[in-house]
Amino acid sequence: MTDAAAPIDHAEPRSRSVIAGSYLDSEGGGLSEWLLTTDHKRIALLYAVMITAFFFIGGAAATLMRLELVSPAGHFLTDDEYNRVFTLHGIIMVWFFLVPLIPATFGNFFLPLMIGAPDVAFPKLNLMSWYLTLIGGLCVLAALLMGGVDTGWTFYPPYSTAFSNSNVALAVLGVIIAGFGTIATGVNFVATTHTLRAPGMTWFRLPLFVWTVYATSLVMILATPVLAITLMLVAADRLFGLPVFDGFRGGDPLLFQHLFWFYSHPAVYIMILPAMGVVTEIITCFARRRVFGYAMMVYAVLAIAIIGFAVWGHHMFVSGQSVFANLVFSFLSFIVAVPSAIKVFNWTATLYRGQITFEAPMLYALGFVGLFTIGGLTGLFLASVPIDIQVTGTYFVVAHFHYVMVGGAVSAYFAGLHFWWPKITGRLYSEAWARFAAVLMFFGFNFTFFPQFILGYLGMPRRYHTYPAEFQPWNVMSSTGAVVLAAAYALPLFYLVWSCFYGKISPADPWHAKGLEWRTSSPPPKRNFLRTPVVTEEPYDYHDPGAAPQAEARPVDAARLAAVAPRPIGGAHG
Amino acid sequence: MNGIPLLPQSASTFAPPTDALYFTLVAVSGVIAFLVFALIVIFSVRYRRGSPAPRGALPPFIQHEFEIGWTIATLFAFLMFFWWAGANQIYQLLPPSNAMEIHVVAKQWMWKIQHSNGVREINVLHAPVDEPIRLDMTSQDVIHSFAVPAFRIKQDILPGRYVESWFRATKSGSFRLYCTQFCGTAHSSMVGSVVIMSKPDFAAWLAGQRAAGDLAGQGRTLFASLGCAGCHTPGGPIHAPDLAGLFGRKVPLADGTFRLVDDAYIRDCILHPHSNPPAGFDPIMPSFKGEVDDGQILALTAYIRSLAPRTGAR
Numbered sequence: 086m087t088d089a090a091a092p093i094d095h096a097e098p099r100s101r102s103v104i105a106g107s108y109l110d111s112e113g114g115g116l117s118e119w120l121l122t123t124d125h126k127r128i129a130l131l132y133a134v135m136i137t138a139f140f141f142i143g144g145a146a147a148t149l150m151r152l153e154l155v156s157p158a159g160h161f162l163t164d165d166e167y168n169r170v171f172t173l174h175g176i177i178m179v180w181f182f183l184v185p186l187i188p189a190t191f192g193n194f195f196l197p198l199m200i201g202a203p204d205v206a207f208p209k210l211n212l213m214s215w216y217l218t219l220i221g222g223l224c225v226l227a228a229l230l231m232g233g234v235d236t237g238w239t240f241y242p243p244y245s246t247a248f249s250n251s252n253v254a255l256a257v258l259g260v261i262i263a264g265f266g267t268i269a270t271g272v273n274f275v276a277t278t279h280t281l282r283a284p285g286m287t288w289f290r291l292p293l294f295v296w297t298v299y300a301t302s303l304v305m306i307l308a309t310p311v312l313a314i315t316l317m318l319v320a321a322d323r324l325f326g327l328p329v330f331d332g333f334r335g336g337d338p339l340l341f342q343h344l345f346w347f348y349s350h351p352a353v354y355i356m357i358l359p360a361m362g363v364v365t366e367i368i369t370c371f372a373r374r375r376v377f378g379y380a381m382m383v384y385a386v387l388a389i390a391i392i393g394f395a396v397w398g399h400h401m402f403v404s405g406q407s408v409f410a411n412l413v414f415s416f417l418s419f420i421v422a423v424p425s426a427i428k429v430f431n432w433t434a435t436l437y438r439g440q441i442t443f444e445a446p447m448l449y450a451l452g453f454v455g456l457f458t459i460g461g462l463t464g465l466f467l468a469s470v471p472i473d474i475q476v477t478g479t480y481f482v483v484a485h486f487h488y489v490m491v492g493g494a495v496s497a498y499f500a501g502l503h504f505w506w507p508k509i510t511g512r513l514y515s516e517a518w519a520r521f522a523a524v525l526m527f528f529g530f531n532f533t534f535f536p537q538f539i540l541g542y543l544g545m546p547r548r549y550h551t552y553p554a555e556f557q558p559w560n561v562m563s564s565t566g567a568v569v570l571a572a573a574y575a576l577p578l579f580y581l582v583w584s585c586f587y588g589k590i591s592p593a594d595p596w597h598a599k600g601l602e603w604r605t606s607s608p609p610p611k612r613n614f615l616r617t618p619v620v621t622e623e624p625y626d627y628h629d630p631g632a633a634p635q636a637e638a639r640p641v642d643a644a645r646l647a648a649v650a651p652r653p654i655g656g657a658h659g
Numbered sequence: 660m661n662g663i664p665l666l667p668q669s670a671s672t673f674a675p676p677t678d679a680l681y682f683t684l685v686a687v688s689g690v691i692a693f694l695v696f697a698l699i700v701i702f703s704v705r706y707r708r709g710s711p712a713p714r715g716a717l718p719p720f721i722q723h724e725f726e727i728g729w730t731i732a733t734l735f736a737f738l739m740f741f742w743w744a745g746a747n748q749i750y751q752l753l754p755p756s757n758a759m760e761i762h763v764v765a766k767q768w769m770w771k772i773q774h775s776n777g778v779r780e781i782n783v784l785h786a787p788v789d790e791p792i793r794l795d796m797t798s799q800d801v802i803h804s805f806a807v808p809a810f811r812i813k814q815d816i817l818p819g820r821y822v823e824s825w826f827r828a829t830k831s832g833s834f835r836l837y838c839t840q841f842c843g844t845a846h847s848s849m850v851g852s853v854v855i856m857s858k859p860d861f862a863a864w865l866a867g868q869r870a871a872g873d874l875a876g877q878g879r880t881l882f883a884s885l886g887c888a889g890c891h892t893p894g895g896p897i898h899a900p901d902l903a904g905l906f907g908r909k910v911p912l913a914d915g916t917f918r919l920v921d922d923a924y925i926r927d928c929i930l931h932p933h934s935n936p937p938a939g940f941d942p943i944m945p946s947f948k949g950e951v952d953d954g955q956i957l958a959l960t961a962y963i964r965s966l967a968p969r970t971g972a973r
Binding site: 415431455 | 681707712715729741745747751752767802813817818819835
């Protein structure tokens, strides 16, 4: 700890209880202390518990779908049951898992820490965001218990307005309510970034994770209201017969699609931009290098957030929109891929001349780069109109967005979870199990979703629960991969919960990482820093600008070696 | 089909250019992905912690020139693909003017096909090989999508609107037809086939179907029975447009704009005659909404088109 950069506020905790004096301890552990907290770190944990529950509900639905698709005739579910299952999977995973996934957990926990602030700008609003998301999620679950929804997560009218005999209005209401939670989170983060940066934390000293959360918040604020109004019009049609989207009564079903994708394409960037930020923090730390092209990375993030608003029409190439509009949206969709490509190149270049180690967070982060690269490249196929005509509405699209949103965003979430776990809980986890899960997730993911690209170009439509027999081999392969993937997603639940109780005590800065979040104790105290930090160094200051990084001993190695287990376990410990 | 399929059948003139673009993108993506993965692996091994590889500072020129270089290279590569894909799309845009037309009405969960001589079929569409076929499509209820992977075509079908698609099949056989826009309970059963036959076989097939009367002939009957002829007859007591020779022409409207008389416009005039009447005529025609169904509108349209000289259709 020789870095003279930011003052270290807190001695490493040596008390028997790791949580003494930390945010986990200082407010008390009762239910009401948690449910009425305004501490951004506790709210982050509330979000984490909630989205974990939704992840396993949505995952159960996915399991049912892959099981059903093993056989072409579909033996387990009826038509209506299958339609309800994939709709549930989509609604839960998009709005109650992926959208809040990184911003509401790591964004909440680390945005104030990384800029040297004691909390977010509006702590009570922050708690309200959580309640809004929770209430929205409960509405959707209620719709499920009352018989489900069968429109798909896209709610296309006139099916959703005039034909579906399911609880569309309640589900739509849930999504609208959760949307207000998202907007409030976005407002909070923008205000926090503008007003609460520590002295010396200039805009171009912000860690890239902060930049991505900031850009994401702008997208949330600007896009989510459009979703709210669009879904309100769907509900108004169902409840009061307002025919805005009814082609037979002077409305236009394509209007819905324009409005819906005006939100839902930027929503993809709500999911992937913070993931890019997480991965940047991790790759720099484990390569011991300054990020390659910091300024370019910032501009790329902003470019993606801005151009991302102008590409929605590529979801509608076969919808009946003007072919000239198709050309414009095709062009813009190719353009928006350029900043993403820059980011991939820059991550790769950051590894050059580093001192690289391969702990679990790094394995997840490298897995992210691989899966995101495949997801991004297949996006070029979809931007090409003739190929999009062939593969839209098929499993190619399903595979593409799972590569970006699950292979990308979820891998990055797990990367961040392992990277920041010692900071959040003050404990270390089993490195061997974590590495195993990371590798398993990468292979399980490709095993599950790569066959779907081939199925898609062959023409297998999505949302089909019976299909021609020639598609079966690829579907069986995908379902088998899903078993591997499910195991990989379940594993962290066990070893991370185990770590909460039995994990070794972590030092304040186990990875010897840069960034203000490591300049306070693990877990941090209630107001984050005992003294407001003063920033004097550039971001990712892992080595002097003109020099090469050194191979240095890190606290985590010492902690793992030093803390001998109370009783001998036998064999080498991981 | 033998073994595990990798590619769809190639059975229309759209398949080869689409596949060429697809294979090129696969190759280029493969090269880029391989490059990224190889660099990650090489750097990971060479620059693992404590390895003896030398690690001086980066030469200053690497930062900017490299970044600008690969940004520009990426941009140009993407623009090239846009140009190729876009040019390809324009080529596919317009059906040839001599295309044979087949009408498709989609409903939950059935494809209703009608040939221009009145022959109807359900969930099977017969068509001749090497002949451009234009599909005039509409939906009776929700949005459906007409997709034939072997032809590389797909088009959403909207309720209350006419959309078109076209293809020229290059081989005979039976090809799968799917609905690819989620349309409710039995969406995955809304499948059918397109049966492509040689021209003589198709002619024989068509003749063998029980002739239901020519579509335009049905339209003529409807034109009389619905009372259209009462006004739309030159020299009659009511001032209404003469329909002979009208199809395919641009007509001035009351709001000062011009509109091409096509299937969609005729449908609009029948269902919503007051929304934008032609210039010089009072909006006195009653709406036939609810009086005529989609099949009858198709027949009326076919009749009005048959009154038009062929050369006027451009």
